[in-house]
Amino acid sequence: MRRHDFRSDTVTLPTPAMMAAIARAPLGDAARGDDPTVNELERLAAEITGKEEALFLPSGAMANLAALIAHDCRGGEVIVEEAAHIYGSEGGGLSVVAGAIARPIRGERGILAPSVIATAIRGSADLALAPTRLICLENTHNASGGRVMPLEVMAEIHAVARAAGISVHFDGARLFNAAAYLGAPIAALCQYADSVWFALCKGLGGPIGAILAGDAAFMRKARRAAKMLGGGMRQAGLIAAPAIVALQDPYDGHRRDHELARRLARGLAALRPGLLDAPEVQTNIVNCFIDDAAAVTRRLGERGVLAIGRGRKIRFVTHRQVDDVSVDAAIAAFADILEGP
Numbered sequence: 406m407r408r409h410d411f412r413s414d415t416v417t418l419p420t421p422a423m424m425a426a427i428a429r430a431p432l433g434d435a436a437r438g439d440d441p442t443v444n445e446l447e448r449l450a451a452e453i454t455g456k457e458e459a460l461f462l463p464s465g466a467m468a469n470l471a472a473l474i475a476h477d478c479r480g481g482e483v484i485v486e487e488a489a490h491i492y493g494s495e496g497g498g499l500s501v502v503a504g505a506i507a508r509p510i511r512g513e514r515g516i517l518a519p520s521v522i523a524t525a526i527r528g529s530a531d532l533a534l535a536p537t538r539l540i541c542l543e544n545t546h547n548a549s550g551g552r553v554m555p556l557e558v559m560a561e562i563h564a565v566a567r568a569a570g571i572s573v574h575f576d577g578a579r580l581f582n583a584a585a586y587l588g589a590p591i592a593a594l595c596q597y598a599d600s601v602w603f604a605l606c607k608g609l610g611g612p613i614g615a616i617l618a619g620d621a622a623f624m625r626k627a628r629r630a631a632k633m634l635g636g637g638m639r640q641a642g643l644i645a646a647p648a649i650v651a652l653q654d655p656y657d658g659h660r661r662d663h664e665l666a667r668r669l670a671r672g673l674a675a676l677r678p679g680l681l682d683a684p685e686v687q688t689n690i691v692n693c694f695i696d697d698a699a700a701v702t703r704r705l706g707e708r709g710v711l712a713i714g715r716g717r718k719i720r721f722v723t724h725r726q727v728d729d730v731s732v733d734a735a736i737a738a739f740a741d742i743l744e745g746p
Contacts, residue, residue, distance in 0.1 A: 407709060408711060409710045409711065409727055411712045412711050415606060415607055416724065416726060417608065417725050417726055418725070419612050419647045422650050423646070423647030423650045423651065424647070426646040426650050430646035432640040432642040432643065433642065435639060435642070436632075436638060440642045442641075447616075449649060450616040450652070451618055454592055454603075456601070456619050457620045458620070460628060463614055463638065465576075465602055465604050465615040467636050468616070469574075470630070472617060472630075473503035473539070474502075474630035474633075475629075476539045477626075478503055478504070479504030480506075481538030482505070482506045482507070482508040482535050482536065483499060483506070483538060484508045484517075484540045484541065485507055485509055485541045486546065488515060489543045490543055493548075494547075502634075505539070508525060510522070512549075515548060515552045516546065516549075517542065517562065519561035522562055523565045526565075526569045538572075540562060540574070541575075542598070545579045545687070551582060553586045553587060555587075572599040574601070575601035577591075577602055577604075579604065580595075581609060581656070582608060582659050585660050586688050591603070599620070601619070602616060609655055610724075610725055611644070614645070614648060662688075665728070666688065667685075668732050669732045669735060673693050673739060676736070676743055679694070680695065689723045689724065691721040692718055694718055695719065698718055699714045708734075708741065710739075
């Protein structure tokens with residue numbers, strides 16, 4: 406029985422072209438700046454994001470931590486959406502490692518309102534309060550079903566931050582999904598952030614890693630922070646080479662994933678009213694809601710459909726390793742479970 410793995414886009418496998426790039430990649434000591442393949446990836450990433458410099462790191466969690474440290478957040482508050490990944494799904498590193506204090510704010514399906522952010526910012530005049538040091542935005546917003554923050558909202562939040570003299574950081578694990586949905590290059594989104602990271606190992610299909618980008622002064626601090634966190638790698642060209650291939654033409658693949666997710670959402674919504682809570686699926690994440698989601702997820706797995714279920718939510722994520730047959734299998738399996746005893 407074929408497995409249809411919707412657990413996450415982190416299960417995306419490198420393409421044959423990516424595997425071939427690994428075999429022919431020139432290598433060096435990346436931690437000393439001597440790996441030409443890593444250097445080329447970082448140059449390309451800086452160009453794509455519109456930033457002065459970029460840094461190749463092993464993971465997105467490390468990218469977020471390096472950014473928090475480089476933004477001098479220790480002892481200050483970081484404004485986050487209350488269901489943000491950096492706040493709820495990274496082991497408390499924001500506080501434990503970076504020494505920052507999270508200021509969670511409820512958004513509208515993961516999107517923070519500029520006016521609410523402006524009200525939440527704390528200055529340094531009152532010595533009893535921890536001042537706001539950073540605004541962290543997640544785009545797309547994972548917990549809200551891959552919701553995309555509109556360009557105009559990003560621009561308004563950036564203006565609020567500038568007026569308050571604080572920085573904006575983009576947690577962009579699925580930033581290319583956001584850009585594909587908006588029909589804009591990621592540089593158009595990155596212009597509204599002082600620092601940004603994006604995953605290489607999700608929809609892009611690279612095997613490992615993340616990119617952190619910003620201006621030269623920020624990146625000098627970020628490189629020091631990454632070194633402290635264990636981010637100095639050696640012959641990392643082996644994992645940078647497939648990422649270079651992935652960045653050559655990334656948008657069409659993400660649009661395909663989005664269309665598969667929309668088709669899956671339509672099929673699931675037709676099975677039972679209220680199964681989906683979102684008016685539309687924007688990117689590659691479909692959340693549906695049902696009692697005892699964990700049990701339903703186990704039964705889906707018995708039928709060869711893998712997803713993640715917790716509480717009342719089951720999450721499906723589309724990516725290169727699933728197709729129309731997978732979508733049909735997921736809908737049919739769900740229908741079978743709903744009709745069964």
